Amino acid sequence: MSYAVIFQIERIYYPLLAAVGITVNLVTIVILSRGKCGLSKCIARYLLGMAAADLSLVIIDVILKRMNSIYFPMNFLYITPICSLILVLYIAARDCSVWFTVAFTFDRFVTICCHRFTAKYCTERTAAVVLSAVWAVACLRSLPFYFSYQPSFITDGVAWFCVTTDDYYTSTFWKAYEYIDSIITPLFPIFLILSFNALTIRHIIAANRVRKRIRNTENQRDPEMENRRKSMVLLFALSGNFILFWMTYVVHSLIWELQNYEYTDRHYSNPVYIAQQMGFMLQLLSCSTNTCIYGLSLTKFREELKTGLKYLVTLNGKLYDVLKKYPKEFCKPGSPIQGFKMSVRIQKDVRPVFFKPCPVPYALKEKVEQELKGLETEYIISEIDQFNWATPIVVVPKTDGKRFCDLFKPGTRDPRSQAARNPRSQGPREPGTQGAREPGSQGPREPGSHRAREPGSQGARN
Structure with missing residues (x-):
């Protein structure tokens, strides 16, 4: 009997996602670290944090968790303490990826709409403090989940696999904690992102009208308005990318419970399960698309990317041309x-x-x-x-x-x-x-x- 179609798709999808996700996030980190993209240090720090969080999520969830479950059904990663730790790290990385996006959206909102606080809040130091605080809270919030799992069986004194404890579905504490978790990630972040973006759009439209009236430049080029337009494109692209790819997961989590989470049945093909797995795939895909957004919306980022690719291609091309032109000299x-x-x-x-x-x-x-x-x-x-x-x-x-x-x-x-x-x-x-x-x-x-x-x-x- 062959495996379910959704499982066959995942066997191909996740290795490709891991290769692309690791590559593009590393490229993003390298380019942003050079500081030649024309971005302020504050924005660059937020984008670096988002790329690092996405990279860690790809490594932990895609490679250590899903690819391991699909291709290596029995190894040391399934020892109960290690398995529980991976799940905790996944929750922390997921929260960081989500809330770093919220922090960046709020920073843009303050920059555009709250000029009184721009000088104090929109700084590199504040960005570092905010990212560190979000990371610390995410780690602390994920710790209780370590104690929600128990071994499936014990062999020679070694506990294997992670299954939820007996009181997870009956305990009031875990019910409340699960409810709060579903609100914190991602319902509340989506609400905040939509709210900040709506307020930002309203302020930009009003400011542009006033600026046009004062300058009386209907058909003239205005550098300030162009910069605002670029900031809007980058902000809305990142926010829209996040909401779009997370929406399937949100709808599923609100209506149905998780099914066949650890691929215990590889022939499972329930429609609800298929929707669940599609939600996971789209959610993780959002970790690999930010680089494309930067390349489409940031001219200098695109130039840096072209420069790096041109250097690699030109270096190999020059060596090949020299070796081909002077074969006797390179004997x-x-x-x-x-x-x-x-x-x-x-x-x-x-x-x-x-x-x-x-x-x-x-x-x-x-x-x-x-x-x-x-x-x-x-x-x-x-x-x-x-x-x-x-x-x-x-x-x-x-x-x-x-x-x-x-x-x-x-x-x-x-x-x-x-x-x-x-x-x-x-x-x-x-x-x-x-x-x-x-x-x-x-x-x-x-x-x-x-x-x-x-x-x-x-x-x-x-």
Whole structure:
């Protein structure tokens, strides 16, 4: 027997919602944190709080709760204390998401309609205090729900799953608390949002009429009115988004009780249950739509978003174009640079200096030869028969078992050498010195620019 259609839809819907919700809220937090959207610090603080609350709600409710119930029906998250804690965190995150929207609506109402209190209330500090207070109250209000659950069964001393206690539906306390909870979220917030928006619209319309009469600018551009119009669009879009997506959940909660809340029956297809699940899906969708509202209503937010996307695309595009245009220059490690010859410029009266090789301990000769062969394989040095310049190497045993360096004694350096025009090395080159020493960066050199390296074996290596 196949699962119910609503359950099949949820199996696809919630993973997509989690991916989109986390992405857009993180993007919103990053863009608003940069402070380049042309918003006041007070507004930016409220919008950041709303984005953080929506992000936490997506993580807690969508991922830890619903996706866990759908895809992982048995894991440690179903241990009764953890399960109860997740439900408490969900209620707190939901309340924060709702009441942060109310706080932002009230802040806009004070800014537009109550000019006497604007300077004192509409500040970044006040916004931080209000958001912190709402968060603290939401956490305290959700704590009693932790004690409304009991384990479904106990195995090996471990309590599993969360079911409501026996007195939850009969106790006067829980009935009153459930009634207050339904009023606090979301009936009362919806009433407040509608009231503040109505008063704000009334004040803006009246103020615009007076302003037009005073300025006598029926057909002229008024920056102040345009700013008010943008504020109205942002405010009403956020408020309307909240009310629209929560309405199905509100109607269901007022008429019917919750059914099959933990997906105990995956074949359940009662019409009331379908309406309940659609309400949950729309309610959680509101957590992912604010970024779209910002992008449509805020020009600078949209520009910041385009700049970020353009940077990512352009960065990858530039790297691809460079690699495609110069494939030989970006060769694999262990191969030389092609089409380039390096030379060392010295004065004509400089005499070559050739030093005898330093003795290599017999026990290290084999390791030194292996290291030199490895450098030859990577085209860092090359073997030559003879040359007028030579600087000995000194073997310095390291923890990795092999390491040697050049010995630049007095006489191997000549101040009359001319600096090579190499942007990677601005200092003067020593007579007979090599170029870059990284694997794969050694290119062919012009005749007369080699240097012999003799560790005591036949044939010098350069």
